[in-house]
Amino acid sequence: MKVKTLLLFVIISFFIASCENIKMEHKADIVLRNATIVTMDDSIPTAQSIAIKDGKILFVGSNADVGKYISSSTNIIDLNGKFVIPGFIESHAHxxxxxxxxxxxxxxxxxxxxxxxxxxxxxxxxxxxxxxxxxxxxxxxxxxxxxxxxxxxxxxxxxxxxxxxxxxxxxxxxxxxxxxxxxxxxxxxxxxxxxxxxxxxxxxxxxxxxxxxxxxxxxxxxxxxxxxxxxxxxxxxxxx
Structure with missing residues (x-):
C-alpha cells in the first residue's frame, strides 16, 4: 500500500511539474506594453502590447490580454505610448x-x-x-x-x-x-x-x-x- 501511495505521489508530482513547464513555455521573456505598436495589418492597425520569447513574438494585442504571458521572470517595459514598428533585416544589398x-x-x-x-x-x-x-x-x-x-x-x-x-x-x-x-x-x-x-x-x-x-x-x-x-x-x- 505504501509503495502504491508513493508511486501515485511521484506520478502526480511529475504531472504537476509538466504542467508548470507547459505554462512556462508560453510565458514571455520580454513584454512591451502601453505602446503604439504598428502591426501592418489593416484589420488591426495598432496594438498596445507585444510579448516576446526566445526572440520570437508570442502575442500582439491589448494591455489586458498580454497579462497571461507574464511571469515573475518576464522583463516588462512600459513604453508610455511610444511607437514600435516592424524591423527591416537586410544585407545592405544594392x-x-x-x-x-x-x-x-x-x-x-x-x-x-x-x-x-x-x-x-x-x-x-x-x-x-x-x-x-x-x-x-x-x-x-x-x-x-x-x-x-x-x-x-x-x-x-x-x-x-x-x-x-x-x-x-x-x-x-x-x-x-x-x-x-x-x-x-x-x-x-x-x-x-x-x-x-x-x-x-x-x-x-x-x-x-x-x-x-x-x-x-x-x-x-x-x-x-x-x-x-x-x-x-x-x-x-x-x-x-
Whole structure:
C-alpha cells in the first residue's frame, strides 16, 4: 500500500511539474506594453502590447490580454505610448546595382589585377571602338600578389589602359564606393593633374599628382556623367 501511495505521489508530482513547464513555455521573456505598436495589418492597425520569447513574438494585442504571458521572470517595459514598428533585416544589398552588374563583367572571382585586365581585354576585343566597357566586383585587398606598382594598395591604370586603347573602361569597386577607369575614360572626362577633388570625393593620385585611375565616392561623378551621356544616346536595340 505504501509503495502504491508513493508511486501515485511521484506520478502526480511529475504531472504537476509538466504542467508548470507547459505554462512556462508560453510565458514571455520580454513584454512591451502601453505602446503604439504598428502591426501592418489593416484589420488591426495598432496594438498596445507585444510579448516576446526566445526572440520570437508570442502575442500582439491589448494591455489586458498580454497579462497571461507574464511571469515573475518576464522583463516588462512600459513604453508610455511610444511607437514600435516592424524591423527591416537586410544585407545592405544594392538590388538595382546587383542586377545591373549581372549584365556586365563580373570581377568578383578575380584573384589579382592581371586577371582583371585579362577579363576586360577579352570584352574589349569584341566591342566597337568608343563603346564603354563596364565591370564590377574588384577589391584590391583580395589581390594576391598585390598590384605592383600601387598606391595605397590600389593598382595604377597603365597596364589596363594599354590593353584597352580604343574604349573607355569603368570598373566599380566591390563596395560600390569607388570606380577604376582607364586612360581613355579619363581623357574623355578631361581629367588632368590639375583637376580638383570634388566635395565628398577623392581622385587617388601617385606621388607626382597624376590620377592613377581610382575615383572614390563623389569623385565617381566626374566619370559617370560621361557614361550616363553615352547611355542616353543609345537606342533601345543597342541597350538590349
Amino acid at each position: 538590388f538595382l546595382g546587383l542586377g545591373e552588374s549581372l549584365l556586365n563583367i563580373d570581377l568578383r572571382s578575380a584573384k589579382n589585377w592581371d586577371e582583371v585586365i585579362l577579363l576586360v581585354k577579352e570584352v574589349a576585343a569584341k566591342s566597337k571602338p568608343g563603346d564603354w566597357i563596364i565591370g564590377r566586383g574588384w577589391h584590391q585587398e583580395k589581390f594576391s600578389p598585390a598590384p605592383n606598382p600601387n598606391v595605397n594598395g590600389y593598382p595604377i591604370h597603365n597596364e589596363l589602359s594599354k590593353a584597352t586603347p580604343n574604349n573607355p573602361v569603368m570598373l566599380s569597386h566591390a563596395s560600390g564606393h569607388a570606380i577604376f577607369v582607364n586612360e581613355f575614360a579619363m581623357k574623355l572626362a578631361g581629367i588632368t593633374n590639375k583637376t580638383k577633388n570634388p566635395d565628398g570625393g577623392t581622385i587617388v593620385r601617385d606621388k607626382d599628382g597624376n590620377a592613377i585611375g581610382v575615383f572614390e565616392e563623389n569623385a565617381e561623378n566626374l566619370i559617370r556623367k560621361f557614361y550616363d551621356e553615352y547611355l542616353s544616346k543609345r537606342s533601345q536595340k543597342e541597350i538590349e
